[in-house]
Amino acid sequence: MGGDNFKIPSYTLKHNGETVDFxxxxxxxxxxxFGAQTDRPHRHDYYTVLWSLNxxxxxxxxxxDYEMHANDIFL
Known part of the structure; x- marks a missing residue:
């Protein structure tokens, strides 16, 4: 990665084009x-709770790296 040339994108939480809190x-x-962008470095201006059901x-x-298994919750 070219140092100064690499910008990590930042995402805002939106629903139907409107910024939302939740x-x-x-x-x-x-x-x-978000497509394949979820596999690339990124930031967001909201909190995320991940719950892996199955x-x-x-x-x-x-x-x-954090391994996720069924019923894990990441805060």
């Missing part, structure tokens, strides 16, 4: 909204 979305909805996977926060 939203509940499935992982599928998030992927539909699936497992990995969530990366500040370049650290």
């Amino acid at each position: 939203a509940i979305r499935s992982v599928e909805e998030v992927i539909n909204i 699936d497992s996977g990995k969530h990366i926060i500040d370049y650290k």
